Amino acid sequence: MSNRWVGKSFATFVLLPFCLLMAFPFVWMLLTSMREQNTIFNGPIIPRKFTVTAYKDAWTSIEFPLHFWNSLWITSVTVIGVLVFATLSGYAFAKLQFPFRNTLFVLLLTTLMMPSTALIIPLYLELKSLGLLDTQTGLLVLYISGSAPFAMFLMRAFFQTLPDELIEAARVDGGSELTIFRRVILPLTRPGIATVVIFQFLQTWNEFLIANTVLRNTDALPLQPVLFTLMGQYSTNWPALTAGLTLSVVPVVIVYVRMQRQFVAGMMLGAVKN
């Protein structure tokens, strides 16, 4: 018993300072965002006076609401699109019999790990020739097509856990394949759907490279590229910059804290199934 206590105390002794270190950048972000502009150079490390001026600055001067809305809108459409495509195809690959099923699946699988860094040039050129460059539609097409295969993979794993007899019985009862999918299968797949939604939400909300490359029109930009531009413009106005960072992180933290369980389960499944 005493041995246990030694272990637990040792773990606490090591982990707690380490946690403080890990949390420090966020604590610093909050402190800086509530600092008065003239105290960032030589003020005390913990400010004597807290102010929300920086949040007002960030909110008005960089049209924060507009970009926040862009991010929210782009993320929502992507999540819905990916979800529809991935549940349909995941179900087909898990439960329907059709010729070349495995060949097509393996083809999707082998390219799952291709990073957008490597594909950004042809994707840019492709959008250009389709006339979709600098449009949110173009960005959405790239987001959905890039993410659907992985989400399909996750959903397939969930569908595989459902018994075949269920579908067979529904078929004998005379349901069409689409009816069976919608009425019998989907209601049973809530946890899987929640996982894909959370995973996709975080991924899309945080995406930078593609958005920064295919969108040039400032009004259409989501938050991440805007934060990047801000860093250049506001390199002296730290409170406003950190206030912008803080605001941009709020939705992500809310989603994570509210749905931590499904999220962790999903990450794990996704990672392990690779």
Place this chain on the structure above:
Amino acid sequence: MATTLTREDVVRRSAERTSYRFGSPLRRSQRIAGYLFIAPTFLLFLAFVLWPILYTAYLSLTSWGGFGSPRFVNFDNYTRMLNDPVARRAMVVTLVLTGVTTAILTFLGLVAAVLVNVIWPKVGVVVRTILFIPGIVSFVVSAVLWKLIYDPNIGTLNRLLGAIGLDSLQHPWLADHRTVLPAIIVVTVWGGLGFNMLIYFAGLQSIDPNLYEAAAMDGANTLQQFRHITVPSLRVVTGLIVSLGLLNGFKAFDVIFVMTGGGPNHHSEVLGTYLYSLAFGTTSGSIPQLGYASAFSVVTMVLCTLAVIAQLWLTRRADR
């Protein structure tokens, strides 16, 4: 519905199923539904994943500024890569960053998971949340945050060093070629540790506790138990973590692009940032080098494929 099926029913139906002719209505409707259900995903995949892969492979064999048509140059871009000092440095930096970060992340992830596993469960939940949060904010956010910390004049790090009397260690962390890579590694580890810890933690929980009891009865101490039970049991998880670390390293872009842009003097240049500057370079008036940049895309894809193969190999070895 399913629960009312008797065992005989199931057997009979599956017998019927196998006796369906190829053209029977049930089979055909399944076939049609199958293709219709995968069609949207698959068509998008063909157009925006498979085609770009093939197209970039083709472009890597050409010389092209974006106007007119690409000129076929065989493997010139690849030989040029071998003779380009910046390309060589990008390659070395990519491999060093990837190797070092993967090693640190794997080791620290395991240590953190073991510690979280022995701590009181309620404290463990808090610790897990704190360690994980850096991994859910965007790379842009973490890069900007750390850039503020590393800033030479008013950065937190230098101020803290000054406050505790270590002025001599104050440093332009991101502008000095000796400290820029360690600085980037810190940011990557900070962001990736929570995820690895969590996967290892799940792995630890699935180890049969009887193994430890048996070992303890045989007189094995904690360290021996760790070496001979914990580490071997986690081999599949380790394979996964290593290969994800390699993948993330090979495709590194956001953090470096935002923090240093590849500088100072290309000392933090990686494949991703170099290909980006070749294709979409910010220097006005420069002609994009799409062919040469595509060669780096191909190299990145090959490296990522190797990482996946490495994982399959590690997992297979663990199965034996």
